[in-house]
Amino acid sequence: MLDPMTIVILAxxxxxxxxxxxxxxxxxxxxxxxxxxxxxxxxxxxxxSEKREFKEGDYVGKEVGKCPKCSGxxxxxxxxxxxxxxxPELRSAVSIPKSSQPQKNTGKY
Amino acid sequence: MxxxxxxxxxxxxxxxxxxxxxxxTDIPQKMQLWRYSSYIRKKIIQLTEIEDESKRxxxxxxxxxxxxxxRKVLEGFIDNFFMISPVxxxxxxxxxxxxxxxxxxxxxxRKYVEENLPNATLVQRQNAEVLLEISSVLTLINKIVKxxxxxxxxxxxWILMMQLALELQQIVKLAKAYDDAMDSFxxxxxxxxxxxPLVAHYLKGNAEPVEILKETVYYVTEIEGRKxxxxxxKGPGSTVGWPGEAVEKIINDLGRSVSRxxxxxxxxxxxxxxxxxxxxxxxxxxxxxxxEKIAIERAATKYGIPLDAVVIKMxxxxxxxxxxxxxxxxxxxxxxxxxxxxxxxVPKDGIAVVVGIGNTVGIT
Numbered sequence: 001m002l003d004p005m006t007i008v009i010l011a012x013x014x015x016x017x018x019x020x021x022x023x024x025x026x027x028x029x030x031x032x033x034x035x036x037x038x039x040x041x042x043x044x045x046x047x048x049s050e051k052r053e054f055k056e057g058d059y060v061g062k063e064v065g066k067c068p069k070c071s072g073x074x075x076x077x078x079x080x081x082x083x084x085x086x087x088p089e090l091r092s093a094v095s096i097p098k099s100s101q102p103q104k105n106t107g108k109y
Numbered sequence: 110m111x112x113x114x115x116x117x118x119x120x121x122x123x124x125x126x127x128x129x130x131x132x133x134t135d136i137p138q139k140m141q142l143w144r145y146s147s148y149i150r151k152k153i154i155q156l157t158e159i160e161d162e163s164k165r166x167x168x169x170x171x172x173x174x175x176x177x178x179x180r181k182v183l184e185g186f187i188d189n190f191f192m193i194s195p196v197x198x199x200x201x202x203x204x205x206x207x208x209x210x211x212x213x214x215x216x217x218x219r220k221y222v223e224e225n226l227p228n229a230t231l232v233q234r235q236n237a238e239v240l241l242e243i244s245s246v247l248t249l250i251n252k253i254v255k256x257x258x259x260x261x262x263x264x265x266x267w268i269l270m271m272q273l274a275l276e277l278q279q280i281v282k283l284a285k286a287y288d289d290a291m292d293s294f295x296x297x298x299x300x301x302x303x304x305x306p307l308v309a310h311y312l313k314g315n316a317e318p319v320e321i322l323k324e325t326v327y328y329v330t331e332i333e334g335r336k337x338x339x340x341x342x343k344g345p346g347s348t349v350g351w352p353g354e355a356v357e358k359i360i361n362d363l364g365r366s367v368s369r370x371x372x373x374x375x376x377x378x379x380x381x382x383x384x385x386x387x388x389x390x391x392x393x394x395x396x397x398x399x400x401e402k403i404a405i406e407r408a409a410t411k412y413g414i415p416l417d418a419v420v421i422k423m424x425x426x427x428x429x430x431x432x433x434x435x436x437x438x439x440x441x442x443x444x445x446x447x448x449x450x451x452x453x454x455v456p457k458d459g460i461a462v463v464v465g466i467g468n469t470v471g472i473t
Contacts, residue, residue, distance in 0.1 A: 005116035037298060037431055044315075056296050059345035060310060061473030078307075079299050079471055080437040081430075 034084040045072030054079055138267045145270040149258050152277045156251045159284045163244045166291045170240055174229045182225045186241045187248050190218055208400035218242075232297065235324075235346030236470070239294045243287050250284055286426035293431045294347055299471035301428040301436045304375045304421040305394075306472045308443050309341035309465025318343070321358055325350035333452040338363075338462045344469035352464050353393075353401025359462060360408035367414050368459035371447055372405065374466035375428050375436075376420035385439035386422045389446055394418035395466045405464070417450050419443050 002010075037054035041064060048069040058064070062076045130136055164183060171179035192214045195206040222234050222241070229237065254273070261270040293300050299307065309328075316328035320343065328339040338359055342350030360367055374394035378384060393405040393416055409416045421439040447463060455461045 003116065005120070054296075054298065059297055059471045059473060060299060060307065061345070078437055080432045080434050082434045 035081050036084050038080060038082045039076055040078040040080075041074050042077035043067035043070060043072045044075055046070045048074075049077065138265075142261075142265060142267040142270055145267065145274040146258070146262060148274050149254075149270065149277060152274075152281055153251070153254060153258060155281055156247075156254060156284055159281075159288045160244075160247045160251045163247045163288050163291060166288075166295065167237075167240050167244045170237065170295050171226070174226055174233055174237070176226060183241065183244065185225075186221065187245045190214060190221070190245075204400050204403050207398060211398065211400065232346035235348050236294050236297060239347040239468075239470075240291055243291055243294070247284055247287055250280065254280060283425065286429055290429040294470060297345055297347075297471045299432045300430060300468060301423045301432050302375045302467040303432060303469060303472050304423070304436055304440050304443070305373045305465040305467035306341045306344065306469040307432075307437075307440045307465070308373045308419075308421075308447065309339050309463060310344075310472050311440075311444050312337065312447065312463055312465075313339045313341075321355045322351045324348045325352060325355045327355060327359065332461075333448055333455075334457055335451050335455045336460045337451065338460065339465070340462065341465040342467075342469040344472045347468055347470035349397075349466070349468050351401065352395065352466055353397070353404030356462060356464055357404045357408045360412060360414065363460060363462075365412050365414075366460050367412065367462055368455045369417060369450065369461045370405065370409050370414050371417040371419060371450055371461060371463045372466055373419045373421075373443055373447060373463065376422050377425055377428065378422035382422050383435070384423050384427055384433065385435035385437075385442075387419065387439050387442040387446060388422070389417060389419045389450070392416055392418045394420050395464075415454070417454075419446050419450075 038051050039054045039058045040049065040051050042049040044067075046067060046069055048067050058076050058079060060076050060079060063073050064076060065074045066072070067074045167183050168179040171182055176182055192210055195203055195210060197203060218238055218241075219234075222238050226234055226237055254277070257269060257273050260266065261273065290300065292298075312330065312332060313328035314330050316330040316339070318326035318328055321327050321340070324343050324346075326341060326343045330337050330339060340352055340355045340359070342348045342352070356370065360370070372392075372394040374396065376388075376394065376396075378386065393402050393409075395402045395405065405416070408414075421436060421443050423433075423436050423439075427433055427436060451461050451463075
């Protein structure tokens, strides 16, 4: 039969070990959010628009070809970072920059 | 004596001893110092890795532009090109002096990059300038952290160590953001701070650019039946241009015929605010050290022209990294607000000046 003081000390020890383990595990968990840089193209003459993965050399306002619908100028309308879930055809995407991922404050020093 | 009494006596002795150690020795402070310094050491390793990574990126970019000795170019830039702030205890002319110093520094950097990248295009040189600046900033951050760390150790200043340790999580996050931002500048991708120039890009429509100052252009277009002068930095290279001086020039030419000056810029959000929120108010929305902002305010005051400000909110990290979809959606909202201001506050025969403030990388 354990005396009450031993039980208290064991409980404190168990609490400390659990707390430290949980804190360490939390700090290791990193959210797996995948994002991709998207180039949005738009025809200057009609309402045609499409999205594709960003290619080096793209910039907003750049003429990238002819519109498949009306042969008008196809221009880069926008370039931005978007979550992959929204664009199934682009799932092979690159990962989000580290700094854009939310970071958890572990409170450890 | 039974077992429980033994325990009670031991605990009592330990408590008294512990209390003595905690209250009458500097062991707790030494332990804090040791704890915080070990945490700071780990973070300094992380900062050094970020700094080295940024240097590797600059060297890779310069190598791609066929620079003979990229390491030498980088080392010649870091630690140099600092600017000493003008005297402020005598404020007369401080803006003119500050503008002079900022421009002198900019010219020096431009010349340094031109000399070392003679075959690069203007866009590549502008992007290289920003990459060198970022690498220089990361080196400086690392140096400052190491300075306070060594100072804390030298004088056993555990309070300084604690303050540094508490700040370091934010500092490392900012350093990572700067390092990630380099990818955007290397590839010429619009960043969050480009929200202002992007609004200007959409508002200008098909108008042709007129270069009013170095790296700064304006467009004359029609919005809601009103004549609008749209000012922005000249893209798609990485530059912010001289929007303040451009406004001053245009207002001095047009005088009182201008009914409204509208500045659009990215603004740092509070933690409780959402990225991409748009707000409007009064004043010059521009985050420069002073000369550009005061130029807009002075021009507006001289002719009594109301100044409107439209801001798109984002975090510091989002402002320097690839533009996110939320910021882009904010740009769309900002365009509608600018159009509404023009429609409601500019008479049919009036003129409005819209200024898109920010870095125009990846935006023409």
